[in-house]
Amino acid sequence: MNLIVAADKNWGIGKDNKLLVSIPSDMKFFRQETMGKVVVMGRKTLESFPNGLPLKNRTNVVLTSDKNYQVKDAVIVHSIDEVLEELKKYDDDEIYVIGGGKVYEELLPYCDVAHVTKIDFAFEADTHFPNLDEDPEWEITATSDEQTYFDLEYTFVKYERK
Numbered sequence: 806m807n808l809i810v811a812a813d814k815n816w817g818i819g820k821d822n823k824l825l826v827s828i829p830s831d832m833k834f835f836r837q838e839t840m841g842k843v844v845v846m847g848r849k850t851l852e853s854f855p856n857g858l859p860l861k862n863r864t865n866v867v868l869t870s871d872k873n874y875q876v877k878d879a880v881i882v883h884s885i886d887e888v889l890e891e892l893k894k895y896d897d898d899e900i901y902v903i904g905g906g907k908v909y910e911e912l913l914p915y916c917d918v919a920h921v922t923k924i925d926f927a928f929e930a931d932t933h934f935p936n937l938d939e940d941p942e943w944e945i946t947a948t949s950d951e952q953t954y955f956d957l958e959y960t961f962v963k964y965e966r967k
């Protein structure tokens with residue numbers, strides 16, 4: 806299972822249920838990676854999307870504890886056990902955990918590849934991703950050239966479970 810995340814230099818990933826910054830080429834990378842695949846997210850991340858709608862041309866799997874929660878064109882699951890059962894239907898390589906903080910933390914143990922857009926800036930954040938640089942189970946296996954977006958510098962970094 807994969808995960809994909811954009812994190813700042815302190816592994817901050819969001820504030821007030823929004824992204825810290827939206828970088829067009831990072832959004833493009835996200836679309837390319839996940840297109841046609843299965844995306845797994847928490848209810849709060851779904852609701853942070855434009856009009857709270859699932860992502861097009863992907864199988865959207867949404868975690869919530871609310872048994873009455875329904876969204877057109879999304880599969881709703883209510884626990885980690887249920888999400889893992891649902892995901893057995895798909896090829897492991899086709900599955901992307903796309904956030905947010907709570908869901909990354911819960912599903913990280915089941916992921917073996919992490920696509921991290923590392924932004925070299927410290928934003929004010931209220932949601933964080935676990936620091937993979939301090940986790941001995943993970944190693945960097947690929948890093949892009951440094952990219953820039955106005956005065957922000959960022960790189961696409963691939964981590965894999967050792």
Ligand SMILES: NC(=O)c1ccc[n+]([C@@H]2O[C@H](COP(=O)([O-])OP(=O)(O)OC[C@H]3O[C@@H](n4cnc5c(N)ncnc54)[C@H](OP(=O)(O)O)[C@@H]3O)[C@@H](O)[C@H]2O)c1
Nearest residue numbers: 810811819822823824847848850869870904905906907908
């Ligand atoms: N930088 C990035 O790449 C990136 C990517 C995605 C999101 N984000 C940011 O992350 C923030 C949102 O993260 P978050 O941690 O607040 O929320 P989240 O992980 O998106 O969603 C949390 C919600 O998911 C449901 N959930 C999670 N685990 C569950 C379980 N085991 N069983 C049942 N339901 C479960 C619950 O919904 P109910 O409350 O309905 O029960 C929970 O409140 C936002 O700021 C967003 O912009 C950043």
